[in-house]
Amino acid sequence: MSSNLRVRWRKLVSDIMMTMTGLCALISVSVLFFILGYLVYNGGTSINWAFFTQLPRPAGEPGGGMANAIVGSGKLLFAASLFGVPIGFLGGVYLAEFSGSLVASIVRYAADLLNGVPSIVIGIFAYSMVVLPFKGFSALAGAFALGVMMIPITLRSTEEFLKNVPNNLREGAMALGASKSQTIRTVIIPAAYRGILTAILLALARVAGETAPLLFTALGNPYWNNSWTQPTASLPAMIYYYALSAYDDYHRQAWAGGLVLLALILIINIVARTILARGIAVPRS
Amino acid sequence: MVTTSPTYGSAGPAVAPRSFLSKLRNGDEIARLVTFVFAMTVVLLTVLLVYQLWINSALPRHKFGLHFFTTSVWDPVMDEFGALPFIYGTLVTSAVALFLAVPLGIGAAIFLAELAPQRISDTLQFFIDLLAAVPSVIYGVLGVFIVVPLMRTVIYPLINKPLGFLPIFKGPSYGVGFLTAGIVLAIMVIPYIISVSREVLLSVPRDQREAALALGATRWESTWKVVVPFAKTGIMGSIFLALARALGETMAVTMVVGNTPKIAASLFAPGYSIAAVIANEFTEATGPLYTQSLIALGLVLFLLTFVLNGLARILILVTTQKGSGVTR
Amino acid sequence: MKRFTGLLVAGLALVAVVWAADSLLINGAGATFPNPIYTKWFSEYHKKDPKIEFNYQSVGSGAGIKQVTDGTVDFGASDGPMNDEQLKAYQDKHGFPILHFPTVLGAVVPTYNVPGLSGALNFTPEALAGIYLGKITKWNDPIIAGANKGVNLPANDIIVIHRSDGSGTTYVFTDYLSKVSDEWKSKVSKNTSVNWPVGLGGKGNEGVTGLIKQTPNSIGYVELIYAAQNNIPYGAVKNKTGVFVKADLKGVSAAAAGMAKDMPADFRVSITDPLGKDAYPICSFTWLLIPQKISDSAKRDSIKGFLKWMLADGQGYAEQLDYAKLPKEVVEKESKAINSVQ
Numbered sequence: 001m002s003s004n005l006r007v008r009w010r011k012l013v014s015d016i017m018m019t020m021t022g023l024c025a026l027i028s029v030s031v032l033f034f035i036l037g038y039l040v041y042n043g044g045t046s047i048n049w050a051f052f053t054q055l056p057r058p059a060g061e062p063g064g065g066m067a068n069a070i071v072g073s074g075k076l077l078f079a080a081s082l083f084g085v086p087i088g089f090l091g092g093v094y095l096a097e098f099s100g101s102l103v104a105s106i107v108r109y110a111a112d113l114l115n116g117v118p119s120i121v122i123g124i125f126a127y128s129m130v131v132l133p134f135k136g137f138s139a140l141a142g143a144f145a146l147g148v149m150m151i152p153i154t155l156r157s158t159e160e161f162l163k164n165v166p167n168n169l170r171e172g173a174m175a176l177g178a179s180k181s182q183t184i185r186t187v188i189i190p191a192a193y194r195g196i197l198t199a200i201l202l203a204l205a206r207v208a209g210e211t212a213p214l215l216f217t218a219l220g221n222p223y224w225n226n227s228w229t230q231p232t233a234s235l236p237a238m239i240y241y242y243a244l245s246a247y248d249d250y251h252r253q254a255w256a257g258g259l260v261l262l263a264l265i266l267i268i269n270i271v272a273r274t275i276l277a278r279g280i281a282v283p284r285s
Numbered sequence: 286m287v288t289t290s291p292t293y294g295s296a297g298p299a300v301a302p303r304s305f306l307s308k309l310r311n312g313d314e315i316a317r318l319v320t321f322v323f324a325m326t327v328v329l330l331t332v333l334l335v336y337q338l339w340i341n342s343a344l345p346r347h348k349f350g351l352h353f354f355t356t357s358v359w360d361p362v363m364d365e366f367g368a369l370p371f372i373y374g375t376l377v378t379s380a381v382a383l384f385l386a387v388p389l390g391i392g393a394a395i396f397l398a399e400l401a402p403q404r405i406s407d408t409l410q411f412f413i414d415l416l417a418a419v420p421s422v423i424y425g426v427l428g429v430f431i432v433v434p435l436m437r438t439v440i441y442p443l444i445n446k447p448l449g450f451l452p453i454f455k456g457p458s459y460g461v462g463f464l465t466a467g468i469v470l471a472i473m474v475i476p477y478i479i480s481v482s483r484e485v486l487l488s489v490p491r492d493q494r495e496a497a498l499a500l501g502a503t504r505w506e507s508t509w510k511v512v513v514p515f516a517k518t519g520i521m522g523s524i525f526l527a528l529a530r531a532l533g534e535t536m537a538v539t540m541v542v543g544n545t546p547k548i549a550a551s552l553f554a555p556g557y558s559i560a561a562v563i564a565n566e567f568t569e570a571t572g573p574l575y576t577q578s579l580i581a582l583g584l585v586l587f588l589l590t591f592v593l594n595g596l597a598r599i600l601i602l603v604t605t606q607k608g609s610g611v612t613r
Numbered sequence: 614m615k616r617f618t619g620l621l622v623a624g625l626a627l628v629a630v631v632w633a634a635d636s637l638l639i640n641g642a643g644a645t646f647p648n649p650i651y652t653k654w655f656s657e658y659h660k661k662d663p664k665i666e667f668n669y670q671s672v673g674s675g676a677g678i679k680q681v682t683d684g685t686v687d688f689g690a691s692d693g694p695m696n697d698e699q700l701k702a703y704q705d706k707h708g709f710p711i712l713h714f715p716t717v718l719g720a721v722v723p724t725y726n727v728p729g730l731s732g733a734l735n736f737t738p739e740a741l742a743g744i745y746l747g748k749i750t751k752w753n754d755p756i757i758a759g760a761n762k763g764v765n766l767p768a769n770d771i772i773v774i775h776r777s778d779g780s781g782t783t784y785v786f787t788d789y790l791s792k793v794s795d796e797w798k799s800k801v802s803k804n805t806s807v808n809w810p811v812g813l814g815g816k817g818n819e820g821v822t823g824l825i826k827q828t829p830n831s832i833g834y835v836e837l838i839y840a841a842q843n844n845i846p847y848g849a850v851k852n853k854t855g856v857f858v859k860a861d862l863k864g865v866s867a868a869a870a871g872m873a874k875d876m877p878a879d880f881r882v883s884i885t886d887p888l889g890k891d892a893y894p895i896c897s898f899t900w901l902l903i904p905q906k907i908s909d910s911a912k913r914d915s916i917k918g919f920l921k922w923m924l925a926d927g928q929g930y931a932e933q934l935d936y937a938k939l940p941k942e943v944v945e946k947e948s949k950a951i952n953s954v955q
Binding site for chain 1: 312313315316317319320321323324325326327328330331332333334335337338341388389390391392393395396397399400401409411412413414415416418419420421422423425426427429430431472475476479503504505506508509529532533534535536540560563564567568579580583586587590591594595598
Binding site for chain 3: 359361363433434437457459460461543544545555566568569570571572
């Protein structure tokens with residue numbers, strides 16, 4: 001019967017196509033595992049104690065390490081958070097608790113715009129805002145660029161998580177006589193704290209790997225960075241320079257750096273998601 | 286003493302308007318003011334950024350006008366700057382990336398949303414989210430050490446021998462080039478397509494699928510002819526998101542694209558992108574016209590990603606709302 | 614909340630401690646051509662005087678000139694001397710001139726990666742110009758083969774590699790090509806950044822070397838030490854007298870010998886394509902770009918101290934890295950010039 005044949009054909013097509021989608025998923029995930037594996041292998045065989053403890057050697061001399069770059073990245077991220085997190089967080093508090101809808105839309109729109117700016121353009125912005133007026137490349141300029149990139153994520157997430165706190169909590173506090181700011185400080189923010197922390201960590205993970213904005217802000221430094229107004233080495237920038245060079249030892253260190261950077265970012269991501277998965281701290285009544 | 290808070294609306298007794306100073310003593314007003322200032326800082330930063338981009342690209346605007354977009358000469362010696370090779374390179378590499386990533390990404394998303402059991406779907410999604418977190422400089426390193434040699438030794442011979450007569454596959458292979466950059470970009474944007482598409486597919490209400498299956502459709506037919514069209518705009522949104530990411534990508538592209546400001550038909554030829562040329566030449570652009578031409582390129586890139594991101598968001602919002610709206 | 618404030622305080626304390634260090638950091642940026650010797654010098658000088666740190670960023674001569682003009686670094690470095698326009702721009706911006714101080718002599722060599730080659734290659738000026746103009750496209754082209762009798766050149770396409778960034782090395786190479794090829798002079802001319810007819814770009818001497826190493830059938834121009842340190846072959850070039858010379862210390866010194874006595878007061882000079890049977894035709898001085906007035910007295914004294922050391926002990930490190938020492942006439946003239954830095 002032809003209709004039976006047609007049904008069998010459609011079923012066959014269905015099975016083939018669904019298998020194809022499985023193949024797509026397999027390929028996509030395999031790429032991830034391949035990348036991680038290759039990086040772990042090359043990075044793992046390249047890493048040594050010197051990598052973490054020594055400063056870079058002059059061009060062409062083997063050995064040395066990226067100790068100053070690792071610390072430099074740490075300092076940049078720390079300062080970026082000091083700049084970006086309060087702005088994003090408090091801005092988010094305003095949007096969730098105080099603002100009218102017009103102002104809220106404007107702020108949200110601005111944040112989304114900022115979020116979509118390519119990181120190299122943020123680098124240009126930081127160059128004209130910090131490097132030129134202060135006449136020099138500096139860790140501060142780099143931190144400014146990274147901080148600006150952290151703001152939108154922090155802001156939107158803070159707003160989301162604060163809004164998600166159930167209203168009965170607010171009403172309960174009100175009924176007990178708490179003022180608005182008291183309620184926010186002692187009830188709402190602690191309730192949303194997991195989500196907000198996650199957002200900050202994710203923002204941190206996102207900027208930790210950024211190289212482009214650092215190229216013309218923090219520049220580079222073969223020594224330890226001693227001052228916020230001086231250039232500093234950073235892990236992503238060092239990886240970039242070393243990978244493009246011709247020395248085999250620089251390549252080896254680029255792999256090691258790549259592994260360390262990736263491990264750092266993945267750990268932050270996993271921690272953030274685990275915190276979030278545990279759920280908001282407020283039990284439903 | 287009753288604490289009156291005007292911000293709580295009609296709950297409390299009516300009071301006369303208080304002076305600013307006495308309002309200030311109230312913690313609420315301080316909190317409101319402080320957080321307002323910080324929220325405004327965000328707006329200020331954004332406005333400042335766009336403003337800086339605009340006034341610092343005035344020279345080429347006045348000198349070249351719209352010719353800036355149609356000239357393909359980039360000559361720092363003669364002070365002649367045209368944006369065309371970079372716009373071309375940015376679009377071509379992104380097009381290649383989408384060409385590779387969209388089928389794979391949507392296919393994978395369909396698998397994860399429709400076929401895979403919940404636990405596998407969530408686990409794989411977790412890993413794919415991690416893939417999205419890998420910084421671009423690492424993709425660049427992998428591009429330089431894996432994709433470039435692969436291109437030269439495997440991919441180029443595979444394509445050029447049979448198809449070398451086509452203009453897009455003509456010419457020698459340098460290892461680096463449009464195709465290499467496109468491949469690296471594809472790997473970078475697949476996670477975005479998968480995550481967002483999977484989410485919009487999952488938000489399609491169950492009854493749609495069940496209705497199709499009840500009418501005798503096969504699994505594939507139900508998916509392809511019912512679910513996917515329902516989620517179509519959201520999937521488009523994910524593609525726009527991926528495109529915006531690809532357009533703005535700097536490090537990975539600059540390491541494998543070949544850094545050559547020329548327009549070429551062949552995908553194997555070296556090229557340049559807007560983000561890559563800014564990264565390479567910004568610190569050495571001597572002379573205001575040169576620097577400002579680079580900033581003008583930055584402005585172009587910014588506008589492109591801005592429009593795409595905006596469209597993406599609208600599309601995704603429309604789909605997820607449509608999905609959640611239609612429930613029984 | 615308490616934990617957060619605790620962390621914050623600890624972080625600020627760390628910052629404060631680190632801030633207390635008292636070494637002097639002097640920032641410079643520029644040419645990749647002399648990067649191996651500069652980083653070696655700054656490292657040795659730091660051992661001699663641990664309180665002084667010279668941070669040299671190898672970003673290309675073009676960036677070096679721009680950054681020192683913008684005032685974002687304390688000194689620059691370039692192997693393409695600043696032209697009159699750039700000097701004027703500096704003077705206009707700062708109110709005092711910028712000075713050129715030659716440091717070493719280096720050679721730009723044509724490196725290549727041709728698999729299966731049986732011998733080292735000779736390049737005539739016509740060959741180099743033709744390759745970079747895009748007119749010679751295959752390795753076994755008669756113009757190349759003519760100078761390499763007995764060498765079996767493959768029929769492969771030549772992959773031309775040049776610099777993608779503003780480069781003094783490019784300046785030296787295009788300066789040479791402009792002297793030996795009228796077509797090059799009119800079509801492309803000499804500069805740190807030119808409109809290349811063909812080829813792909815690598816960033817820095819480092820990037821070009823990396824590309825050559827990885828790309829079969831490629832040719833590029835790099836400073837001698839980059840080819841030597843990375844074990845990639847480089848060819849001999851026919852000089853003005855007609856002799857094929859492979860770049861080495863003798864060839865570089867010979868190229869500078871004629872010029873030494875006639876060194877102009879501002880030290881800006883080109884020594885490409887000189888006469889002399891031993892001279893290597895593509896050589897150049899490389900310069901540190903030092904502002905004539907340095908307001909920070911600690912930085913000024915450190916820079917002057919370094920320059921004096923560089924002209925004496927520093928020269929001793931040059932030859933082991935394949936750079937030629939400065940001729941003694943130049944050293945004498947330069948020692949006097951150091952005093953003009955206020």
